Amino acid sequence: HKKEVTYKCSRVVDQEAVDLEILDLTWKSSVASLESSIRWADGFLLLYSITQRFSFLEVPQLKTLIDQTKQNLVVPVVLVANKADLEIGRQVTTDEGQRLAKDLRCGFRELSVAEAVLAVEAAVLQLIRLVLDQQRPLPERRSYMLTVRHALTRKLTRSKTMQW
Numbered sequence: 001h002k003k004e005v006t007y008k009c010s011r012v013v014d015q016e017a018v019d020l021e022i023l024d025l026t027w028k029s030s031v032a033s034l035e036s037s038i039r040w041a042d043g044f045l046l047l048y049s050i051t052q053r054f055s056f057l058e059v060p061q062l063k064t065l066i067d068q069t070k071q072n073l074v075v076p077v078v079l080v081a082n083k084a085d086l087e088i089g090r091q092v093t094t095d096e097g098q099r100l101a102k103d104l105r106c107g108f109r110e111l112s113v114a115e116a117v118l119a120v121e122a123a124v125l126q127l128i129r130l131v132l133d134q135q136r137p138l139p140e141r142r143s144y145m146l147t148v149r150h151a152l153t154r155k156l157t158r159s160k161t162m163q164w
């Protein structure tokens with residue numbers, strides 16, 4: 001698109017009514033406009049095309065901008081590798097996508113917007129669940145519980161190492 005477009009709809013997700021506003025940004029948004037959209041948003045779908053390596057290489061920069069602008073410990077983000085139907089023109093492997101998602105601490109989906117509408121819905125649902133989780137009080141959050149579990153595991157591993 002040459003300009004930003006907002007799509008609106010309502011869904012029930014896990015027995016919770018959710019009003020969705022999806023802002024599709026243009027390729028050439030200025031940093032100031034991007035920052036303002038980032039402040040507005042609760043969650044982010046970062047799309048790249050598996051047939052355009054440069055779109056993949058831009059993801060970390062965008063994620064840094066999101067983290068800096070939101071200044072939250074956990075920002076709900078799902079990385080989406082699009083155009084999975086164009087295997088012949090693939091420039092980014094699934095493995096690279098998964099590794100980047102792990103590094104950036106976000107969800108990952110590889111799909112084809114053109115051919116698999118259910119996969120698109122699943123990616124959006126995954127993001128909605130991350131957002132809903134983030135809006136729960138801290139001790140009820142899955143992400144918080146995972147952070148606590150990882151911290152405990154690290155502590156246990158350390159104390160085991162010390163015994164050796």
Ligand SMILES: Nc1nc2c(ncn2[C@@H]2O[C@H](COP(=O)(O)OP(=O)(O)OP(=O)(O)O)[C@@H](O)[C@H]2O)c(=O)[nH]1
Binds near residue numbers: 001
């Ligand atoms: N084969 C294939 N083509 C796709 C897929 N998704 C998008 N396209 C095509 O890729 C082109 C760009 O799609 P857009 O939806 O405009 O992508 P965009 O990232 O919003 O690009 P801009 O409009 O430049 O901001 C169009 O010609 C789409 O038809 C896909 O999953 N598979």
